[in-house]
Amino acid sequence: MAKFDGIVFDYNLQMNEFNSELALNKALNQNELAYEDISEKEYKHENFGFCFRDDIRASNHFYMQIRALDEIDDKEALLNTACDDLENYVFACKYCGAEEDVEEQEHKAKRMIELILAYGGQEVIYRKIKEIHMETIEEYKEDIGGDRYFFLDFFDLYERCGDYMLFIKKDTDLALKFYELASLDWYDFANQKDWNISEADKGDIVDRIQRFTRINKLLRNPRIEVIQWSKENRTKFAGEENYKDQFIKYMNSLKIEDGKQICTNASIFFHALKRMRDNRCKCEELRLPLLLAYYIQESSLEYMLDVMRKYADITKLDSINRQNIFESIRKNHSKTLTPIREYINRVEENEQVFKNCFDLLKVRGYTKSIAEFLKRDNSDKTELAYYTSVDTFSYMLPSKAVDKMLGRLSIMNIAYMNDPNEGKTLQKYLFSGQVPFEGDGKQRKNARYPYVYIKCFTPQIDFLPMWEMYGDHAQGCCLVIDWKKISEAGTDVPLYNMCYLSKVGKEYKVERQYNMNLNSCKEIETSLKLLSDLCKAIVKKDHETLEPLQNILNEILYLFKDASYSYEREVRICYQYPEVNSEFEHTPGAFGKLYVATNFLINLKEIILGPKFLNRTDVMPYLQEQVDIMCQELDMNVPKITLSDIALM
Structure with a gap:
C-alpha cells in the first residue's frame, strides 16, 4: 500500500x-x-x-x-x-x-x-x-x-x-x-x-x-484574498511566519486542481499547525491557522479521497481510519460529495459501504473526465443561436423582465424538455438497455426530477428543421449570441457539446460522423465503456447505490442524445444543483415552472425573424424599441434585426 x-x-x-x-x-x-x-x-x-x-x-x-x-x-x-x-x-x-x-x-x-x-x-x-x-x-x-x-x-x-x-x-x-x-x-x-x-x-x-x-x-x-496576502511582506497576523507560505502553496495547488499536490500541501500545513500547538502558541497565534485548517479539511477532502482511491490499498485501512473518513464525509459541505454523504447517512456503515464510497468516487472521476471532453472550448469562434418564440424572448426585455432578468435567459428545469428520452439515452448505454433510475418494475416508478437546468443552442442558424422544432413552428425568432462579448466579461459559462450515440448491433458507439463538434470521440467511447462496467458492478453489489449514482451521473446524463438528433449539432448550458438552492425562481401561477437565470448578460449579435413571423408591421416597432431600451440600459451593442432567408410557399 x-x-x-x-x-x-x-x-x-x-x-x-x-x-x-x-x-x-x-x-x-x-x-x-x-x-x-x-x-x-x-x-x-x-x-x-x-x-x-x-x-x-x-x-x-x-x-x-x-x-x-x-x-x-x-x-x-x-x-x-x-x-x-x-x-x-x-x-x-x-x-x-x-x-x-x-x-x-x-x-x-x-x-x-x-x-x-x-x-x-x-x-x-x-x-x-x-x-x-x-x-x-x-x-x-x-x-x-x-x-x-x-x-x-x-x-x-x-x-x-x-x-x-x-x-x-x-x-x-x-x-x-x-x-x-x-x-x-x-x-x-x-x-x-x-x-x-x-x-x-x-x-x-x-x-x-x-x-x-x-x-x-x-x-x-480565500481564493481571491490569498493573492493579496501573498504579495504582502509586512506581518499581518501573529505567528503567520509558521504557516503562511504553506497555505499559499496549498491554494496554488487547489487552483490547478493537482490532487497529489493538494494532499501533500494540506498535510504540510497540518504538521505546521501541530508544531505550533505543541510549542504552546497562544490563542491569538493559533486563531487564523486553525480557521485555515478547517477550510483545508473542507476543500481538500474530495482530492484526498481520490488520491487514496488511486494510490492506496483501502482494504487495509483499519476501522478507526474508516470511521474518521466516514465522519469527514458527513461533515463536509462540498457539493461534489453530496451524493456520497447522503448515501452513507441512509445506510448502515460497514466495510462494503466503505468500498462503495470509493467506487462512487471513481464514477465521479470518469464523469468529470467525460464532462471535460464535452466542454466547449472558449476559443471556438463558431456562432451559436437560440430558437424561441417571440413571447418567450419578450421576458428578457424591459416590458416583461422581472427582478434581475433583464438581458438574461431563463434556464428551465429538465422536466420541461420536449424530448421524452432526455436522460435515458446514456442510461441505456451504461446499463445494457435498461433505465434503472426510473425504477425496476418491482416498485412504483420514481417521480422525482433532478435539479438540472438546461438551455439549448445550435450553430445551425436560420435552419428550417430548427425553426419548426424550436422556433414556434417558424413563427418565432432566432437569437444569434455574441459569445465573444460574454467570454470577454470573464464569465465561465458551463457550455457543453452534445454527444450523439449510435447503436450498432447491440453496442452503442460515439461515431465521428454524428459528432462533428467533438475532437475526442474515441476517448469518450473508451471512458463510457469503463464507466458502464463500473456502474453495473456497483449496483449489482448494492442496489442502494442507485440514488447516489444518479446524482453523480446527472452531470453528464443530459449531454447525450440518440444519433437521429445529430442534425441539431446541439450545444447546451447545463446548471446542476444537488439540492434546493436560493437561485431557483418560478414563473407565475399555482404551480410555477422552475428556472434559474444565467449568471451573465446575453449579448445579441442578430435577431432573425422566422419564415412564418406573423403581423410583422404590428409587432416589430414595439419589439425593436424594447430591444433598444434593453441595450441602452445594459450598455450593450444593438443587434441587427433581419428576416429569415428561408422562403416558405
Missing part, C-alpha cells in the same frame, strides 16, 4: 486546553441575584425609555429571564426577550437620565451580553449587536444620539466568544460572525469622526478592526 499521511483526517482540531481561558461565566453574583422581579405592566409602560429609572426596570426584567433559563429546556424565547431587554437598557441609558455613571452602565451592558452568550444565545446576540450598531451609526450621523452615545464596543468579549466557538465548539461559522462583531467600527473612523480618544487607543482600535476584517475576508473568499 502507498504511504498515505492521514493527519488531515485524523488530527483533532478541538483545542480544549484553552477552555478555562475562553469559557464564559454564567454564574450570577449576589448583586445579580438581588435584582427584583417586575410586572409586564410596570415594565412596558407608555414612553418607556424616557422615564427616570427605566434603565433599572430593563435590567430587572433582564435578570428575571436569566434566572428562569436554568428551569426550562426551550431557552430560545427567553433569550430573545433578554436581548430585547438589553436593547431597552441601552436606549434607557441614553435617554432617561440614568443614576449610574457611564462606566458602570457599559460594564452592566457587557455583562448582559456575556450572560446571553453563556446560555447559548450566540445567534440572537449577533443579530442584535449588528442591529444596534447600524442604529448607533445612523443616530450620530443625524445627530440624534440623546444625552450621549452608547457604544457596545466590547471587542475583547466578541473576540473571546469567537475564539470559544472556534477552539472549543469547532463552529467556524459562529466564530467568524463574532470576529465580524470584533471588526465593527463604532466610531466611524472611516469618515474621520472626531472623538476624545488618544492616538494610541485609536491606533489599537483601528488595528483590531483591520485585523478581524481581514480574517473574515480571507475565510469568506
